[in-house]
Amino acid sequence: MATNRTGSASEFEQIPDLPEEKRLGRLKIFFGYAAGVGKTCAMLSAAHEEQKAGIDVAAGYIESHHRPETLILLKGLELMPPLEVTHNGILTEEFDLDRAIRRRPDLILLDDLAHINAAGSRHKKRYQDISELLRAGIHVYTTINVQHIESLQDVVASITGISVEERIPDSVFDSADQVELVDIEPDDLIDRLNKGNIYPDEEAQRANAHLYIKEKLTALREIALRYTANQLNRIASHIGTQVKTNEYYAKDHVLVCLSSAATNKKVIRTAARMAEAFHGEFTALFVETPKTQKLTQKNKAELRANFRLAEQLGAQIATVYGEDIPGQIAEYAKASRVSKIVVGRSHNKKKWFAKANLADKLTASAPNIDIYIIPDTQPTFYKRFPQYVSYPELSLADTAKTTGILVVCTLIGLWFNYLGFREANIITVYILGVLLNAMVTGGRLYSAVSSVVSVLVFNYFFTKPYFSLQAYGSGYPVTFLVMLSASFITSTLTMRVKEQARQSAQKAYRTEVLLETSRKLQQAKDTTAIIHETAQQMVKLLDRTIIFYPVQQDSLSEPLVFLKEESAVDPQEFSGGNEQAVADWVYKNNKRAGATTDTFSAASCLYHAVRGGDCVFAVAAIAMDKEDPLEVFEKSLMIAMLGECALALEKEMLNEKQKEISIQIQQEQLRANLLRGISHDLRTPLTSISGNAGILIGNSKVLSEEQKKGLYTDIYDDSMWLINLVENLLSITRIDNGSLNLNMQGELLEEVIAEALLHIHRSSIDHMISTVLDEELLMAKMDSRLIIQVLINIVDNAIKYTGTGSHITVSARRDKEMVSVEISDDGPGIPEEAKAKLFDMFYTADNIRGDGRRGLGLGLSLCKSIVTAHGGTISVKDNVPQGTVFRFTLQAVEVVVHE
Incomplete structure (x- = not known):
């Protein structure tokens, strides 16, 4: 009978324990270029062969589409009951991951690798379910079509005219232990469609008929063949590099520039294919500027989606901070030895006196690096639409400062005029006032107003006719223009210096946080102190509640909650049973989960494993409930902090092991010395006692009383020596064990x-x-x-x-x-x-x-x-x-x- 789940909270039900052994399952993908080529039938046929060989096989979830040949092949296989998930009153059936882990067959069959699970499931995507099965040591057979590969999505969409939502990262496909291409001639596939063997429903057949055109199928088939061949080349290349470990060759390094544009995904996918084709490194770079904070929530979400896509396609994420985007990209590319830069470019027509775009500036800044420009329909970094324009904020204090500076400059100008100074001196006073105004006020509005008003006031008070805005002198317009230009340039440069100083202060603060974290972790004396210092630094950086779950005796201990300042939140809200279940899953699977991820997305916290390699030392949780997602730079700093924490915990663990080894060595030395002493030094008194006793037994009638008394005395002395020795040993043992009261x-x-x-x-x-x-x-x-x-x-x-x-x-x-x-x-x-x-x-x-x-x-x-x-x-x-x-x-x- 199927299990019923209602609502998103149900995803926190009891998670089965993973097997103790570290054996990983193997993944085999049956790959096709279109629906109906026979992937599921090929998978079921292979499963029957495995079953005949004595392998325990279970069908986890099969999409039969009521096709007769598929239903026939399902006979004889164990069909696992589906999991019924109810969300918003809609009942859907999904693969039951928990039941599969408890059942633990040798092989599980799962159709549709790119499937998106219903809301309320543990994972968002089915490939994540499969990853957990593989970590549990269960082998998996699955199917997928070419249009579901992330990096091929744009190419396939240009052929079919359809962009599918169900996609998998290329890394999932690349990690498969075996890929079997299920191929069929396009003419035969079209014939199957016409006979109703693909879509038994005539309406579905008519709706998809436009996809089954020979030219389109041929193009898709070519892409599938090429992609499969590339995968085989990757395997061969990997084996070759393992064999020829001493062979050196220079790798290409592909850098893609991230932005908040929706079409930036096309640029990322193109760069990923290039990195794959050149067998090179792949880095995704984002330049954070002051304008990043002014992006709308929609574009911030788009930016995070682009980051996630780059990570899924295997990119190493990097973030730099600065206002000169081309300059920052060029400097990073030179420092990281990037050989190819991939950027997007809009189709906007270039106008007279228009600024050079990003691609042109990059070409000038990095002339020795290959730059690939991908046509884009949106600007590379941010759009100049009204929703991005931030209206200037008016401040009573800044208004008073601006007014006061203008009044003081006017009074000084009147004094200079009274003393007979030339007009150039008065103009200098007003330019100085504009400079001072830019320094003491915030925003460009007051600087611009100050520049314009200064010219008008100068015209009103110091040009003939006085106390009017007219000017009789022919040279005055030029004077006004020069004065206005000088004021604008001065205020602009001053504002830029202030902005650069703010940026430098922000970068210095973030750097100081990392350095302070490293210093405090080095001074921490034990595991508790390390976790406490890390959590305090994370609270300081993120201004959010932090929860730590230390690992003790191969399990998570009670959570340690570190509330942000002035927080009135109940700690149980973030550390209850459901949240602890997510933390336990993160510990067992060494994966992140929780809010803003695709696993346990309904959780109130974002969970990260504090790990060193495959060993998890703790689980850190960042409270995300009703909070905005982490910014890009905050996330990178947080991960760096957790890395420092993992190194400190690993060092502490090694020190503890070293102490245990030292104690064991001391105990072994003590044991050896005791054995040596007992075997050698105790032999003399024991031999004496036994010898004297033997003499007394065998010669008691011959010996005189004086001789007997001497033998008795020797036996007594040796016995007392042994008694004192045993007393000393017992006393030392009690002192060493701390049991001496x-x-x-x-x-x-x-x-x-x-x-x-x-x-x-x-x-x-x-x-x-x-x-x-x-x-x-x-x-x-x-x-x-x-x-x-x-x-x-x-x-x-x-x-x-x-x-x-x-x-x-x-x-x-x-x-x-x-x-x-x-x-x-x-x-x-x-x-x-x-x-x-x-x-x-x-x-x-x-x-x-x-x-x-x-x-x-x-x-x-x-x-x-x-x-x-x-x-x-x-x-x-x-x-x-x-x-x-x-x-x-x-x-x-x-x-x-x-x-």
């Missing part, structure tokens, strides 16, 4: 030291151990259990590495806000080169313990970790005249005496 309390140092000395190695009886405290009631803030372990480790070290009878002193004293604890001995000391590494894990000095063993190097490392956790420091120094002093500090606690 400190129970900080004020403790008396005398009691803590005494408790530690009770648990030191029993061989301490062979050494002189003493305790020295500066104060009887000396207290420090500590976890006594851990500090006792520190004291035991350090004192045991002194016992193990000093000779019998050595003196070991544990002392403590107050040092301002800290308590300093020192353990000194008079043993052989520690080499200077060993002191720097003494507290490193698994480091052991060269000296050998008294029992001949070498420790694992964990005790002092553990001491450092514990003291650092207490907020203190630990160090080692030489004991004068001989020995070593270990020193660590703890936070002092005042002793409270209760009376």
